[in-house]
Amino acid sequence: MEQKAMGYHETMEIHEIFNMKTTCLLKSKMMQGICLDNELKALMEKDVKQSVQAIQELQGLYKKARTDYVQ
Template identity: 35%
Template structure:
């Protein structure tokens, strides 16, 4: 597969989304132990795993720093 080069504005947008996702992940990890309802806790844990996956995928889009 040919590697696509991202424009600088695309890289900056990915960084912005990545920063928001990482902040949400931290907030989720801090809040999760406070949740008492089992169904809500399950939803929060599912959200955390999806957020971790999204962060990994976003990082894969960024060019390697050398």
């Protein structure tokens, strides 16, 4: 079955989610370095792993993104 490209608005929404997940990943990674509570550190590590997985899935969606731009 042929896969159709996403619409421009869908591509933009994926991009916004990608940016948000990247920011969350960076924040959790940085906060781990200054956190003293081991339970909180473990939660942040779990968040990092989930964010990496989500980013990889979003990268897969980018393959369906429209690359032609019409003015």
